[in-house]
Amino acid sequence: MAGNDNGAAAGAQTAEEKKRFRSEIEFPYTDLESAVEVAKTINVKAGSSCDVEELAAWMGQSATGGTFRTRIGAAKMFGLIEGAQGRVTLTPLGHDVLDNSGVAPGARVSAFLNVELFNAMYEQFKARTLPPPPAIERQVVELGVSPKQKDRARQTFMKSAQYAGFIDSATGRFVKPGIVQREESAPEKREEEKRRDGGNDGNEPPGLHPFVQGLLKELPKAGDVWPEEKRKLWLDTAASIFKMIYRDAPSTSDGMPWSGKE
Structure with a gap:
């Protein structure tokens, strides 16, 4: 009887440990720049949509490999792609992040804030200087990241913030970058002047x-x-x-x- 009690206790402890190592808030395992590369590969090779196996081959990876699945998961979390029935498709945001007419910076900002953890960190530290790495890791754990994954969460957060322009180069503060509006085309300007x-x-x-x-x-x-x-x-x-x-x-x-x- 005692053995059964010990077994039950061990089983409960294992479940509790698993819970401790599972994050309760979403964050990508790769950064925003890597996710944009996924979107770019789809756009260059296929326009808007392709099979998952095709995308993996173009990226030189296995469609069932952990690295590939991690990058696909990150691109989805940032809102750049969506997938169904073995295919992946660029979202409107995925197209915008590749746009050369001035839309891309704003799209990167939106993609960064699409991530639950990154948005929570922005609300916590906006307009302030980010603390040292140990303090950032403590903060992400408080927000729901597993202690086992805090280092990875910090790295993808910082790399993505830099890429999206959230770290002000002059002051080091964590701020949303100013976005220049899309320029009107020449015909539109002439009509407005008229x-x-x-x-x-x-x-x-x-x-x-x-x-x-x-x-x-x-x-x-x-x-x-x-x-x-x-x-x-x-x-x-x-x-x-x-x-x-x-x-x-x-x-x-x-x-x-x-x-x-x-």
Whole structure:
């Protein structure tokens, strides 16, 4: 009977030990840069999606090997890929992190914060200088990382933070990097400028009243024939438009137009 009790106690202790060595918060076993390389391989070789076995071959690894599975798991945790039925596919974030138009830095920030542990560390230390490695390891254990895995968690956290730009080079503080917005394309800029200028196509100075713009468009080119009667009509029309859209200067007490000077 005593032997059974000892066996039960041993079994309970083993279960407790296993629990101690299992992390209760998610973190990748490889860093963000390594995960981006996975996304890049998919993009270069297949565009957006490929079989797991193909990806492993392109990376020179075994599809059932621990190293390959670790890198795939990290890329999924960062939100760069998703997998189903033996295939892996780039997510929109996975495409953005490879974009050369200025989107990639912001995508790296999002990928870093997708990791539960890294996001918790950001909330804990944002705008502060990160503590020494032993203190970081104590913190990740408090957040739920197994003591047995604290060193690995610290390393992937620090490497990923550096790669995503969270460590300010000037102050050493742990801060979210500023992200430059995507530049508008030239056609978009021209359309915006056109709207601001009242819709003119660039041939008239900006800020002109639409009636004046229309009036200017009626002017013939220099050297063209312009009969005197039509010139008079244009000038009369201009006078009417100017009277409608502009104000006269207020008169002074002596009836003279006010000059605007004291």
